[in-house]
Amino acid sequence: MTRIPTKLKPWFEARRHFKLSHAHTQMARELGMNPRKLGSLADGGQEPWKLPLPEFIVEFYRKSFGRSEPEHVRSLEEVVQAEERGRKEKQARKAEKMVIPAGSAQSAVPADGVASASRRQIRSRTLASARDTRTMRFHANHVSSSISGDYYQAMFEAEEDTNDPDSPYLLIQRQFETSDGGRCYIETHDEKYIGHFLLRRVEFTPERLSIEFDRPSDNLVSVTLSMAVSDFEEASQVIKIISGEVDLQ
Numbered sequence: 001m002t003r004i005p006t007k008l009k010p011w012f013e014a015r016r017h018f019k020l021s022h023a024h025t026q027m028a029r030e031l032g033m034n035p036r037k038l039g040s041l042a043d044g045g046q047e048p049w050k051l052p053l054p055e056f057i058v059e060f061y062r063k064s065f066g067r068s069e070p071e072h073v074r075s076l077e078e079v080v081q082a083e084e085r086g087r088k089e090k091q092a093r094k095a096e097k098m099v100i101p102a103g104s105a106q107s108a109v110p111a112d113g114v115a116s117a118s119r120r121q122i123r124s125r126t127l128a129s130a131r132d133t134r135t136m137r138f139h140a141n142h143v144s145s146s147i148s149g150d151y152y153q154a155m156f157e158a159e160e161d162t163n164d165p166d167s168p169y170l171l172i173q174r175q176f177e178t179s180d181g182g183r184c185y186i187e188t189h190d191e192k193y194i195g196h197f198l199l200r201r202v203e204f205t206p207e208r209l210s211i212e213f214d215r216p217s218d219n220l221v222s223v224t225l226s227m228a229v230s231d232f233e234e235a236s237q238v239i240k241i242i243s244g245e246v247d248l249q
Contacts, residue, residue, distance in 0.1 A: 004080055006162055007169060007187075010035040011076055022075040024054050027061040030070070030185060032194035064196075071178050074151075083153075086146030090234075135220040136190050138168035140209075143227060145238040150177040154238050156209065156223050170223055172211075174242040184242055186211075192218045202243040206232040209239075 004012065014035035015025045028038070041056055051059065062068050074082075140156035147153075151173065158168040171187040174180065183196040198214035206227040213219040227235070240246040 003084070003161070005083060006165065006167070007171070008076060008080060010165070014038050015076065018053050020054060020057075023069045023073045024057050025076060026070055026073055027057050029187075030196070031057070031060055031064060032185075032187065032196070033057075034191055034194075072150075072175075082148040082151075083144075083146060083155075086144060086148075090144060090231075134217060135222055136188065136193055136218075137222045137224075138170075139224045140168075140170070141226070143225060143231065143235055145235040147238065151175045152238050152242050154235055154242065156225070170209075170221060172239070172242055176248055182244060186213070186221075188221070193221060199243055202239065202245070204236055204239050 011025060011029065014020065014028075018038055020028070028035070033041075038053060041053055058068050138158055140158060142157040142160040143155070144157075145152075145154045152175075153171065153173045155172075156170040166189060168189050171185075173185040173187075174183075180196075182198055184199055185196050187194050193213075199211055200214050200219075201210070201212040203210040205225075206229060207225055209221075209223040209225060211221050213221075237246070241248060
């Protein structure tokens with residue numbers, strides 16, 4: 001059975017509770033809505049001035065993107081499957097790197113893996129978000145990237161497979177199926193940093209990811225990392241495509 005990522009579990013519950021279609025669920029995610037607070041937007045019968053939640057989502061999406069629904073709809077199950085495929089492919093590539101030629105006396109653990117493990121132990125406690133109004137900071141112990149058709153994604157997580165809903169994470173997505181005006185979808189554990197943004201600046205090294213959004217405040221995210229060079233090269237290509245540094249045309 002495919003594991004549902006912690007960040008998507010509230011969306012499965014919201015879809016079931018509010019009887020949302022796949023399209024409505026995807027639109028709400030692209031709009032940066034909080035799945036735990038959708039109830040405050042819905043007309044529960046006591047607030048007739050409110051639109052029913054599906055209609056509210058469509059109207060908000062139309063005002064934001066100029067169309068009433070995404071041109072390509074992916075269900076939550078498809079999103080989970082795509083992430084699972086990416087995770088398994090990454091594990092397979094790592095397993096291949098661990099194979100030792102016959103007669104070799106070298107350890108099966110790469111040297112950079114030992115160093116990374118040591119750094120993770122030292123930095124096991126995730127840095128709290130900065131208290132200023134401009135920068136959100138945390139340390140990511142797990143980094144993954146995936147490509148599904150015209151959709152590109154990079155995920156930075158403080159802890160993998162955690163059940164803590166407040167565990168820090170950063171999700172960066174971009175689709176090239178339709179014109180997006182150069183905007184990326186950003187999602188984090190901090191609601192102030194959720195939405196579609198133009199990126200002014202992206203700096204990515206094996207030790208740090210820094211991104212700056214095109215807005216006046218709460219516009220900086222800094223994630224410290226401990227990545228092996230091979231893992232960094234894989235994620236770096238995806239980040240370059242998402243940021244526009246590499247042109248797909």
